[in-house]
Amino acid sequence: MKQTVGVVGVGALGSIVVKALMNGIDGYELVGVSDVQKPALDIPLLSTNDLIDAVDIIVECLPPREVPALAKAVLDKGKTLILISSSALLLYPEIEEWISASKMGRVIVPSGAISGLDAVSALKESGIESAKIMTTKPPKGLAGAPYVVENNINLDGITEKTCVFSGNAYDAAKAFPANVNVAATLSYAGAGPNNTQVEVWADPDAKGNSHEIEVTGGSSTITTRVDNLPDPSNPKSSMLAGYSIVATLRKLSKNLSVI
Ligand SMILES: NC(=O)c1ccc[n+]([C@@H]2O[C@H](COP(=O)([O-])OP(=O)(O)OC[C@H]3O[C@@H](n4cnc5c(N)ncnc54)[C@H](O)[C@@H]3O)[C@@H](O)[C@H]2O)c1
Incomplete structure (x- = not known):
């Protein structure tokens, strides 16, 4: 049925x-x-x-x-x-x-815009020592985010790849609620929100959104990278x-x- x-x-x-x-x-x-x-x-x-x-x-x-x-x-x-x-x-x-x-x-x-969650959840069974996700977007992809507004970050003034935020997944969700679903998903698959580090980068040369994951544990080191072109009907999303x-x-x- x-x-x-x-x-x-x-x-x-x-x-x-x-x-x-x-x-x-x-x-x-x-x-x-x-x-x-x-x-x-x-x-x-x-x-x-x-x-x-x-x-x-x-x-x-x-x-x-x-x-x-x-x-x-x-x-x-x-x-x-x-x-x-x-x-x-x-x-x-x-x-x-x-x-x-x-x-x-x-x-x-679902895995959303990232890769490697299958291996991350398997590694969790033997213990995760560190988990990190680095998200890179064109500066305009971060416009309007609470963290950008509250800290008066001048996105138009960014001329080279720059780290604009670093913190755990909870802090990242409050700072960039529409941009860091990937960090939330990684944290639930792996080390949990308090122990998942998130970096948000603005890159004026970026054509789309990229997400790099580094997760380490006793038996393995997992490194993945996905480069996503923005969805034509919503540039903040990845198809x-x-x-x-x-x-x-x-x-x-x-x-x-x-x-
Ligand atoms: N997990 C991931 O990796 C990942 C990646 C990209 C986007 N996302 C998230 O997916 C979600 C959807 O993204 P999208 O690009 O399709 O967004 P979108 O803005 O293109 O579409 C949202 C839709 O919801 C409708 N809507 C708004 N309020 C509603 C309500 N109360 N009831 C019914 N419909 C309502 C809107 O009219 C619109 O059609 C977003 O929250 C986005 O942050 C997650």
């Missing part, structure tokens, strides 16, 4: 997921979407509550500030939430309490994050999957 799916937020990433489901992913039926704007795609538009009632799985592709209300409603109804705005887990710690309290509900975080949701759905539905 097919599992039913709804997508909440049909912007840059949600559109990738909806198009993939409309083309057909074995094991799933797309019931509809929810968005505050009418999406360009020809698919039933439901209220978020009606959509949650109608499906087994909700795919979240919202701004982080909209995530707590959605997460509470999905978990209260014992459904599955595929969560791409993972920084919300750091910004709104109550979500973890709702996950613990939910009898049937669960939250699945890879949308495809990681589609890949997650495929893995969950298969009898044989590599995770």
Whole structure:
């Protein structure tokens, strides 16, 4: 029997997921979407509550500030939430309490815009000694971030690759809430938010967003780097994050999957 799916937020990433489901992913039926704007795609538009009632799985592709209300409603109804705005887990710690309290509900975080989480979670079993992620973006990709505004950082004045922030994943989520989902995701896969170091770099020569991970432990050193071109419909997002949701759905539905 097919599992039913709804997508909440049909912007840059949600559109990738909806198009993939409309083309057909074995094991799933797309019931509809929810968005505050009418999406360009020809698919039933439901209220978020009606959509949650109608499906087994909700795919979240919202701004982080909209995530707590959605997460509470999905978990209260014992459904599955595929969560791409993972920084919300750091910004709104109550979500973890709702996950613990939910009898049937669960939250699945796709790999998003980074690589190597499979190896990081394996290394965690033998102990992680250090975990670090370095995110590099064009300066304008950091515009409007609370840390940039509060510290009067002149992004236009940056003429060479410059480290603008260094701290742990909790501090990074508050400083750059829309930019560091990757740090939140790495921290949950590995060393936890307090022990995951984050550097944010502004590079005027960068064509897109790149994320480098360095995780060390007794048995291994994991180093990965992903260079993502920005999504044309939202330069702050990377298309890879949308495809990681589609890949997650495929893995969950298969009898044989590599995770
Ligand atoms: N995990 C990762 O690696 C990763 C990578 C990129 C982006 N992200 C995150 O994914 C999320 C989605 O990114 P995007 O580029 O698709 O954003 P987007 O701005 O393109 O789309 C957001 C959509 O949500 C809709 N929306 C806003 N409020 C709503 C509400 N209350 N109910 C229903 N719909 C609502 C908007 O109308 C819009 O269509 C963001 O939080 C972003 O930070 C995560």
